[in-house]
Every structure is written in structure tokens, then in C-alpha cells.
């Protein structure tokens with residue numbers, strides 16, 4: 236599989252407010268009943284979208300301006316709960332290419348990284364400023380610079396945190412790490428043969 | 433140098449440092465199930481790779497299996513397709529599969545331990561966040577996503593950054609009617625659902641030492657609900673006694689050799705921790721979640737917080753400051769990898785003995801594995817449940833995540849012994865979940881509402 240270096244992502248953004256958005260909400264379990272990830276993008280946030288539309292409101296993913304957006308802006312502990320990779324898969328297949336948030340749950344973060352979907356952390360006040368800016372002008376372009384650790388929008392540049400290994404994996408093109416794990420396999424065999432079980 | 437169990441096990445399985453700075457970690461046991469593995473096998477095929485260590489890989493079906501009739505083909509065609517895919521993949525790659533015909537099928541986190549596959553000092557991976565359960569044995573057990581399942585299949589390794597270790601010391605005796613479930617809900621409530629991000633949780637102290645393996649599994653199971661990737665308990669004589677005679681555990685003199693090694697894995701007395709927190713078990717009471725994440729809980733005699741999250745309250749149809757006791761329920765669910773083991777069923781049955789489920793309450797009990805089900809039947813627990821008006825079902829995840837026909841309807845409120853109260857978790861987008869211990873679920877089923885199980889157990893308060 237061709238791996239590519241991910242140095243920066245830019246595009247229009249979609250804002251999803253609220254802490255602790257779990258992976259059951261990103262993709263409800265009934266859509267996991269399939270042997271492929273195909274078509275998951277149609278069901279991203281299915282229940283939340285349906286509930287809002289029943290209440291006569293619109294979920295951010297249903298706003299016409301969100302079509303074509305590639306950056307997702309969220310609050311804290313995004314992606315907590317189930318380890319289902321279906322969650323970042325659904326977001327990615329919908330068109331999301333980077334997530335900017337206050338913080339991320341561990342497994343979601345690593346699952347996203349394996350797809351080449353950077354999750355970068357921005358301080359709470361800057362997230363608020365970013366959310367306000369994007370909601371005020373949905374056509375704004377948001378730039379996520381993975382390499383230099385920054386997010387910029389209309390002249391403001393804010394530092395973001397990307398863990399060192401994630402930054403290295405994304406910028407070197409090794410985010411899908413399977414190849415690395417299979418290299419130098421004699422070292423793996425050596426560890427395996429020393430195990431007492 | 434004094435080390436924690438985390439460090440000892442990590443060091444023994446570390447292969448090398450990867451160019452990204454992460455560690456390549458060897459995985460001693462890989463558990464797979466039907467929901468998160470088919471795509472991984474496809475990715476493997478697409479690259480022309482094989483399964484590196486089929487003898488370290490074991491499979492079962494749990495998430496989608498029906499718990500009513502398990503006759504094949506399953507009525508749900510999608511469930512049948514997923515099962516067929518797993519069967520095909522296991523056959524092709526010579527992986528041992530515990531399917532419904534095997535007599536050893538069950539929730540992956542229930543069967544691993546009961547078969548003796550899960551043992552101290554192992555690194556374990558499974559495409560499921562509650563893999564942390566296996567840490568109860570002093571193993572490092574990681575929940576992973578499907579691409580990582582592919583990596584483990586292909587290389588028997590994964591790339592990981594070492595975690596910090598937080599020791600959670602719990603001391604004192606739990607009162608009658610207070611269970612491991614209440615302890616872990618209290619831990620999560622205090623430390624927060626995000627509090628464990630970047631940490632492994634080491635559960636220690638005399639309360640934990642006195643706990644059975646079933647109870648320790650309940651605790652470790654919900655580490656992930658507190659944000660921690662892994663949770664563990666240092667192996668001791670309870671661990672060793674549990675493993676003796678299990679089908680996949682070493683036997684004869686090899687068992688004693690292994691047991692000596694297991695004892696030595698426990699964290700050293702003066703090991704250094706990144707953080708230490710303490711909890712007094714006496715402060716723990718029967719605990720129930722009122723909201724939409726597992727950190728939003730209160731004691732059964734308490735009121736909802738004054739400043740409870742308004743969105744969660746609106747979803748749950750509750751108000752701040754109201755007492756949780758008396759909250760009406762429609763469904764009672766006993767089961768899951770948190771609380772679907774034999775001791776859980778015993779405690780629930782103790783409450784139900786001679787009692788009936790309240791009119792209008794739909795009650796079901798789903799043993800965590802076929803072995804749990806059979807053992808419970810040998811003790812006559814199935815009769816207790818049936819006479820009380822519970823539906824006695826086959827083994828699986830069932831209404832914990834509702835990928836099979838066991839689901840909530842509409843806005844039903846469910847008293848549940850499972851681990852997640854997320855919106856939509858139990859199969860209805862508007863369904864509501866109250867997490868609690870199995871005994872508390874049984875009490876709620878009888879009362880038709882949340883009630884302090886100690887009243888039914890005749891414990892004086």
C-alpha cells in the first residue's frame with residue numbers, strides 16, 4: 236500500500252460542540268453489522284442527526300455548508316468508549332482529513348492515526364475561538380500544519396500539540412506502521428523464543 | 433531497580449524502538465471476534481500476508497450471536513454472514529475458534545480467563561476496548577482497532593507508547609450489598625472518564641486483595657470507561673488458584689514453575705508510580721449512573737448533583753437534585769463482560785429468590801459464556817431466574833450493545849449490569865440506561881424502580 240507523508244491539511248471546517256462524544260454516537264453499533272467498512276460515511280452520527288432533524292434542527296453534518304468540509308473541530312475527550320475503528324473510518328470516508336480538538340480518547344487517537352487521520356490538540360480557549368470563527372464564516376479555510384504544530388485561520392496562528400510519535404509517523408509517511416513491524420523480524424523471533432509461555 | 437508489573441511485562445515483550453519513537457511490542461495472546469476482525473483479514477489478504485502466530489490467536493463469536501435460538505443459519509442474515517466470515521478466516525489461517533457448537537463460546541473477555549488462555553505476565557490484544565478485563569490476571573491487555581488487529585495478525589506485534597502507571601489503592605471492607613461494580617463506578621466518578629488517558633491503572637490495596645478473580649475482572653473491565661487503556665491487578669494466590677486446572681493453563685510440574693514466575697511479576701514494594709490515589713471502601717455504596725456516560729453516577733441513597741449536566745438530564749428525563757431511588761425502569765438486563773459471570777448470577781439470584789419481577793418489567797439474564805450458563809444450571813440458578821420472571825438466555829453480548837435482537841424500544845429505561853450508558857448504546861437511539869451491579873438490577877426488576885438492594889437483602893442501614 237502506498238503510504239504518503241502528511242505534512243498539512245487545509246480546507247473548510249465543521250464544528251461539533253460538546254465534550255465526551257463517544258464512538259457509539261459517531262457510528263451506532265447497528266452499522267457495524269457488515270464485513271467491510273464500505274458505506275459507513277452515510278451513517279456517521281446517524282442517531283444524533285436523526286434526533287435533531289426530528290426536533291426541527293440540523294446537525295452540523297447536515298448543514299449544506301458542511302458539504303466538502305475536511306476539518307472537524309471538537310471539544311474534549313472526543314472518541315471515548317468503544318475501540319471500533321468504524322468511527323474514524325466513517326469520519327474519513329465522509330471526507331474528514333484532520334480533527335482539531337481539546338483532547339482525544341486513546342484508542343480513537345491511535346485508530347485515526349493508522350488511517351492517516353491526524354488528531355491535533357488545541358487549548359480550550361483557542362478551540363472556542365476557532366469554533367466561533369468557523370460558525371461565523373463557514374467558508375473559512377482552516378489550515379492544520381502537522382509538521383510545525385500549528386492551526387491557522389484568518390491571520391491567527393495557534394500552536395497545537397501532536398504527540399512526537401504521531402507527528403513522526405504522519406510526516407514520514409509511516410502512519411500505517413505494519414511495514415515497520417515486519418521489518419527486522421529476526422528480532423521479533425528472538426523475543427518470542429525467550430518468552431516463558 | 434524496583435519495577436512495576438507494567439514495566440516488567442513491557443520490558444519482556446519490547447522488541448525494539450521504532451523510527452517513530454514508539455516501542456514494537458510482542459503480543460503473547462491475540463483474541464478475535466466477528467465484528468472487528470473481517471476487515472482485518474481482508475487487509476491481510478490484500479497485501480498477501482499470512483497470520484504470523486495462529487497458535488497464539490483464538491476466536492469466538494459474541495457480539496452478534498442471537499441469545500434466543502442459536503440454530504444455524506441465524507435468522508439475521510447479516511449476523512450469519514459475519515459468523516461465516518469468521519469461520520472461513522479461522523479455517524483458512526488455522527486459528528482455534530470457539531463457536532456456538534463448541535460448548536466453549538462466550539464473550540471474549542469471559543472465555544479467555546475461564547479457559548486459562550489469559551495468564552499473568554502476558555501481553556494481550558483484542559479488537560475490543562474491554563480487553564482491559566484480562567488485566568485482572570496481571571497481564572497487559574490492550575483494546576485495539578481493526579488496522580491494529582491486522583498488524584497483530586501479520587506480525588504478532590503492535591506499536592505502542594509506554595503508559596504512565598497510576599496506583600489506585602483501595603482499602604477497607606465493602607459492606608454487604610456493595611460490590612466490585614460499585615467500587616469501579618466510584619473510581620470513575622472520582623477520577624473522571626478522561627482521567628485515565630495515558631495511564632495504566634494498577635488496582636491494589638486490601639480490598640482488591642480480598643476480591644475474587646470475577647470481582648477483579650469487573651474492576652479491570654471498566655478501566656477503559658475511566659479513560660485508561662489498561663488496568664491490572666498484581667497476581668497473587670487467588671490468581672494462581674483460579675488458573676489451576678483450566679484447560680489452557682500449564683499442568684503438572686509446569687504449573688508450579690509458572691506459578692512461581694507469576695508471583696515474581698507483582699510490582700515491587702518500592703516501585704515508583706506516576707501517581708497514587710486512595711479510596712476507602714467504606715465510603716462506597718450501591719452506585720448507579722444517572723446520565724449518559726459512566727462517570728455520571730450517584731449512591732442509591734443520594735440525589736442527582738445540583739449542577740448535573742443539562743443535556744444528559746434532558747436525555748434521561750431526570751432533574752437535578754432528585755433522588756435516584758424510585759426511578760422507574762422498563763427493562764432489567766443482567767449480563768455482559770462486566771457482570772455476566774457465575775458469581776454475578778449468584779448474587780442476582782440471591783436477591784430474586786422467592787420474589788417476582790414487577791408487572792410491566794421485561795427482564796433478561798444472559799450468561800457471559802456457555803460454561804457460565806452450564807455452571808449456573810448445575811446450581812439451579814436458571815430456575816430461580818425463571819421463577820422470578822426473568823428470561824434465561826444463551827451466551828453473548830446481547831443487550832450490552834444490542835447488535836442482536838435484544839434491544840431497548842423507544843425511550844425505555846433499562847437497569848443494566850453492563851458498562852456503558854451512552855446514548856443509543858442499548859439499541860434504541862432514545863433508550864436510557866442506568867448502570868448498576870447485578871444485585872441492584874435484580875432488586876430494580878422486583879421493585880419496578882431503582883431501590884437499595886440492601887433493603888431486599890435485609891441489611892440494616
Ligand code: SF4
Nearest residue numbers: 562768769829832833
Ligand atoms: S459484553 Fe458489551 S462491552 Fe463486553 S465485549 Fe460484549 S459488547 Fe463489548
